[in-house]
Amino acid sequence: MPTRKxxxxxxxxxxxxATQQRFIEAAARVIAxxxxxxxxxxxxxxxxxxxxxxxxxxxxxxxxLLEAMGANTAVWIGDALSASKGxxxxxxxxxxxxxxxxxxxxxxxxxxxxxxxxxxxxxLRRIDAAxxxxxxxxxxxxxxxxxxxxxxxxxxxxxxxxxxxxxxTLRGATMGGFSGLSLxxxxxxxxxxxxxxxxxxxxxxxx
Amino acid sequence: MPTRKxxxxxxxxxxxxATQQRFIEAAARVIAxxxxxxxxxxxxxxxxxxxxxxxxxxxxxxxxLLEAMGANTAVWIGDALSASKGxxxxxxxxxxxxxxxxxxxxxxxxxxxxxxxxxxxxxLRRIDAAxxxxxxxxxxxxxxxxxxxxxxxxxxxxxxxxxxxxxxTLRGATMGGFSGLSLxxxxxxxxxxxxxxxxxxxxxxxx
DNA sequence: TCCTCTTGTCACTGCTTGGTGACATATGAC
DNA sequence: GTCATATGTCACCAAGCAGTGACAAGAGGA
Numbered sequence: 001m002p003t004r005k006x007x008x009x010x011x012x013x014x015x016x017x018a019t020q021q022r023f024i025e026a027a028a029r030v031i032a033x034x035x036x037x038x039x040x041x042x043x044x045x046x047x048x049x050x051x052x053x054x055x056x057x058x059x060x061x062x063x064x065l066l067e068a069m070g071a072n073t074a075v076w077i078g079d080a081l082s083a084s085k086g087x088x089x090x091x092x093x094x095x096x097x098x099x100x101x102x103x104x105x106x107x108x109x110x111x112x113x114x115x116x117x118x119x120x121x122x123x124l125r126r127i128d129a130a131x132x133x134x135x136x137x138x139x140x141x142x143x144x145x146x147x148x149x150x151x152x153x154x155x156x157x158x159x160x161x162x163x164x165x166x167x168x169t170l171r172g173a174t175m176g177g178f179s180g181l182s183l184x185x186x187x188x189x190x191x192x193x194x195x196x197x198x199x200x201x202x203x204x205x206x207x
Numbered sequence: 208m209p210t211r212k213x214x215x216x217x218x219x220x221x222x223x224x225a226t227q228q229r230f231i232e233a234a235a236r237v238i239a240x241x242x243x244x245x246x247x248x249x250x251x252x253x254x255x256x257x258x259x260x261x262x263x264x265x266x267x268x269x270x271x272l273l274e275a276m277g278a279n280t281a282v283w284i285g286d287a288l289s290a291s292k293g294x295x296x297x298x299x300x301x302x303x304x305x306x307x308x309x310x311x312x313x314x315x316x317x318x319x320x321x322x323x324x325x326x327x328x329x330x331l332r333r334i335d336a337a338x339x340x341x342x343x344x345x346x347x348x349x350x351x352x353x354x355x356x357x358x359x360x361x362x363x364x365x366x367x368x369x370x371x372x373x374x375x376t377l378r379g380a381t382m383g384g385f386s387g388l389s390l391x392x393x394x395x396x397x398x399x400x401x402x403x404x405x406x407x408x409x410x411x412x413x414x
Numbered sequence: 415t416c417c418t419c420t421t422g423t424c425a426c427t428g429c430t431t432g433g434t435g436a437c438a439t440a441t442g443a444c
Numbered sequence: 445g446t447c448a449t450a451t452g453t454c455a456c457c458a459a460g461c462a463g464t465g466a467c468a469a470g471a472g473g474a
Contacts, residue, residue, distance in 0.1 A: 156402035163374035195363035
């Protein structure tokens with residue numbers, strides 16, 4: 001009795017880079033669908049239609065694959081800046097709105113953000129560092145020459161508003177709202193963004 | 208050959224309620240230590256020093272146990288309200304500070320909040336509903352008779368600030384900071400709370 | 415043609431998980 | 445005392461997991 005089937009057709013094409021890319025995209029799909037919970041070499045390999053052994057061979061394991069995936073994250077900023085006119089608070093609000101819309105449409109990024117809050121791991125910390133560098137770099141550019149008003153701790157305020165944006169986005173995606181504020185429809189988000197803009201207006205007044 | 212050891216001493220005392228309580232406390236310890244990831248009947252039973260079978264018998268399963276645990280959550284509000292003097296923004300800031308301090312010292316609640324963001328489940332939704340009812344009930348009492356200023360969407364603003372508080376607390380616990388704002392020491396938090404208070408002051412001005 | 419290295423496939427181990435059936439024993443009613 | 449029942453204990457199962465060794469087969473150089 002043979003312990004081995006006579007043969008399998010083997011992959012039609014033999015292309016390491018293409019296979020790696022398939023793994024990376026599969027990992028993103030699995031995260032978007034099942035979140036960090038259902039993440040594992042078995043699930044990713046099944047999604048990619050390839051063998052999990054290759055994950056170890058090409059990426060050294062699951063962590064390596066996730067880092068490779070994190071390195072591929074898009075930039076999602078930039079164009080919001082070019083279109084920014086008006087005073088500081090208006091430009092800030094425009095960037096906030098653009099960032100919010102982008103975040104709301106990116107389930108993978110959402111899951112990564114949620115994952116970071118749940119369990120700190122060195123891998124996640126590295127992914128976060130690479131990703132958030134782009135965001136931090138925007139802030140000074142955004143500010144331009146203007147100084148924040150007296151008595152306003154601009155970095156702290158911006159961190160607060162950004163934190164709220166992250167939290168509300170995640171809550172909207174999972175629970176549909178937070179603290180009595182519904183966050184399902186576009187109208188809901190318009191209301192929320194108006195409140196953000198109001199806070200910015202009052203923090204960085206007339207220019 | 209016997210399939211069974213002659214005998215085990217059996218629990219010293221037989222007390223269903225005490226055992227249930229041991230399970231509830233063990234579940235809280237496991238969550239505080241390992242987060243939602245390492246949660247499971249095996250881990251909880253081991254932590255409680257009891258048999259997992261009893262979890263099914265007494266709580267109907269893991270979900271029932273978690274709900275029983277959620278029902279035991281403390282109130283964490285109330286005394287902050289009694290000590291609240293001054294205008295609306297000052298009272299609000301006092302409640303925020305009290306809530307923040309309480310949240311920062313409650314790893315179980317932190318893990319539950321993070322878990323809610325990661326994977327929506329009916330159980331978590333029920334726990335959240337029970338817990339947040341208390342918070343929602345505070346808001347109107349806090350507001351008293353005063354009306355919010357024209358053009359201010361008070362519920363949205365409060366949701367934003369509360370969301371930021373949650374997010375920054377979780378980020379501080381896992382990553383030690385967010386968006387360039389350090390959130391490790393008490394001084395860090397004093398700075399953050401000052402920024403919160405500034406936002407409240409500007410939103411709900413002189414009274 | 416032959417030979418070697420890489421890419422891909424599969425079977426298998428060891429471990430952990432959620433969940434259950436079978437059993438032992440303390441407790442309290444009678 | 446007698447005995448039913450609640451309480452606690454343990455062994456076991458099927459399923460899923462991460463990780464690895466052995467093998468097949470395409471690709472390309474000599």
